[in-house]
Amino acid sequence: MSSFIKAMDDLPLILKIILALPMIDIVWVVYRLIKSIDQKNTLGIVLAIILLVIGIPFLWLVDIITLIINNKVLWLD
Secondary structure, eight states: OHHHHHHHHTSOHHHHHHHTSTTTTHHHHHHHHHHHHHHTOHHHHHHHHHHHHTOOTTHHHHHHHHHHHHSSOOOOO
């Protein structure tokens, strides 16, 4: 799991932004879930599952903004 997290973190910024576009943004939701599982963060796991099931329509926009500003997606760490 940590290899997936490292691979996603090491992607070029433009590819990260492309993966944050609507309908493709599920990649970042799965990333959040795997990151929370790897850190054994129960709250993060529950929130990631809720995001996976319900999905927030504006989450892709938040991801793009945080990627441009911080070069990473916003999540509990």
